[in-house]
Amino acid sequence: MDKVLLSIVGPTAIGKTRLSILLAQYFKTEIISADSRQFFKEMQIGTAAPTAEELAAVPHHFIHHKSIIENYNVGAFEKDALSCLGDLFKKHDVVIMLGGSGLYVDAVTKGLDDFPDVDPKIRETLNKRLKTDGLEFLQKQLKEKDPKSYKNIAIDNPHRLIRALEICIGTGKPYSSFLQNKNKERPFKTLSIGLTADRQLIYDRINKRVDTMMDEGLLDEVKGLEKYKTENALNTVGYKELFLYLKGEWDLETAVSEIKKNSRRFAKRQLTWFKKNEATLWFNYDADPEQIIGRIEQELS
Known part of the structure; x- marks a missing residue:
């Protein structure tokens, strides 16, 4: 069988982590993350990184492997991910890639465009x-x-x-x-699986997730990172809003409301990006996993 990368995509809070673990267990394989926010070990709660239990369920790669003070970009990730996949495909015919960062997903599956050097x-x-x-x-x-x-x-x-x-x-x-839009050759095939839902339901799930993050201690996590707030990794939803609260520019209710609003906007952009790939097989967020597995097996055969 050809080597296959199963790329699980979709908006934030849709259930990608749960599906990726189920698929990894079914195919007895491993997961690489293409979520650029979850690379950083100091950012656990605000990035909705997999829990300790989820990480223990199947082997994961590129979760909490960098510090926010390190300079890590999509070009470096493309190189690292392809090297990791080369090793994983020696052991597995199928590998799972999980990610909500469209550019990072495309870097692995299609390759990055070449840009000239500038001053x-x-x-x-x-x-x-x-x-x-x-x-x-x-x-x-x-x-x-x-x-x-x-x-x-x-x-x-x-x-x-x-x-x-x-x-x-x-x-x-x-x-x-x-932007040439020319895919680079890869030594594996990619099968893209997308999860989606009605927009209002996505927004409701996002709002609920933000409330859960606050209950789990997001504010304390952000307080502990305040001295690093100028780092690029922290200029992201869930952190930049609470830094403004800590600075006294917003009250807490406003900051939380802005996190929800900016997360909803982010989800909208994610869907726009992922919908550009017409080859993606889309499923409702609550689809029976057996149905998804059956369709994947059909595609693989």
Whole structure:
């Protein structure tokens, strides 16, 4: 049988972790994570990382393997993940990949586009402008220079925003013009399985998850990370809102409300990204696992 990567995708809080464990147990295999927020060992509660019990159920890779003070990007992950898969496919015909970070999923399954080198001083300048003028200033700049990227990338992610802008400024050409959309060859086949639900149900699940995170001690987790709040890894939903609460700019109710709102927006962008892959097999979030396994077996055969 050909080596197959089962890629489990879908919006946040939809049940990807549960399904991935069931599939890994069925195929007697292992899981690699392509969730860029769950790489960092200091961020447990706010990223909804798998629990100790879930991690013990089947072997996982790329969960809590980095620190927030380390510089780790999608290019490094692509290299590390492909190396890990090379080892795993020596033992297994099927490996599970779990992830809600579309760019990181695509890096493994399709490969990254090649971009020209630009002056590193451009990024330094943009990071300074981020601190002095804010995210919205840079968003407007990208909208002027590359409307296509402004619509398609996660513009509230400072790292992605600055990456696109530095290419625009350093080359004089739109970031989007370097996106070739040509898949690189991989020594395995990818079968993409998507979980979804009615939008309101997704939003309700997100709201409930945020409440659960708060009950589990998210605020204390964020307090313990406050001195690192300028690190890029922490400029993310669930952390940046509570940093503003700790700074005194918001009350706690407002901060929690903003976490829910920004998580819902994130889920909407996730669905938009993953829906672009027309080959993905979509199932309702509460579909019978036997039905999903049956369809996968059908595809594999």
